[in-house]
Amino acid sequence: xxVTLFEQIGAEIIEKVITEFYIRAFDDIIIGHFFFGKDRxxxxxxxxxxxxxxxxxxxxxxxxxxxxxxxxLSIRPPHxxxxxxxxxxxxxxxxxxxEAAKGWLxxxxxxxxxxxxxVIKADCNHLK
Ligand code: HEM
Numbered sequence: 627x628x629v630t631l632f633e634q635i636g637a638e639i640i641e642k643v644i645t646e647f648y649i650r651a652f653d654d655i656i657i658g659h660f661f662f663g664k665d666r667x668x669x670x671x672x673x674x675x676x677x678x679x680x681x682x683x684x685x686x687x688x689x690x691x692x693x694x695x696x697x698x699l700s701i702r703p704p705h706x707x708x709x710x711x712x713x714x715x716x717x718x719x720x721x722x723x724x725e726a727a728k729g730w731l732x733x734x735x736x737x738x739x740x741x742x743x744x745v746i747k748a749d750c751n752h753l754k
Pocket of ligand 1: 689692741
């Protein structure tokens with residue numbers, strides 16, 4: 627029987643990971659500015675549901691689609707990388723087993739294309 631990452635990690639630890647991750651992200655020198663003026667508890671709650679569902683758990687995510695939630699933010703690849711570093715640190719510090727932590731990070735890595743703004747090629751005909 628395949629065991630989901632949700633079963634391996636457990637709802638309680640998932641909640642702790644996301645809560646601690648957002649405490650650090652909001653204060654972070656590299657990505658903290660994206661969160662200025664945002665409601666940390668609200669984002670934390672939505673993202674607990676998101677992570678629970680992503681990892682194979684029973685919760686429903688009821689926030690915006692990821693593309694919509696991030697499209698106005700000018701997030702670039704290094705910011706995404708920073709998120710993954712913070713997340714990896716929290717997973718290790720909360721003793722999530724290494725294989726499960728790797729699985730979690732890999733699932734987030736696959737969401738990468740949804741987080742960046744679509745690059746629209748400028749129409750430069752007027753320069754010709
Ligand atoms: C796999 C990567 C990511 C996932 C799964 C994710 C997930 C989410 C979710 C579920 C929300 C809530 C959407 C809603 O309010 O309905 C959200 C909002 C947000 N995320 Fe992400 N996110 C990711 C990457 C990032 C990165 C790399 C940054 C910035 C460095 C970021 C910054 C934000 C901000 C600032 C908001 C609040 C948007 C607002 O309320 O206007 N996210 N994210």
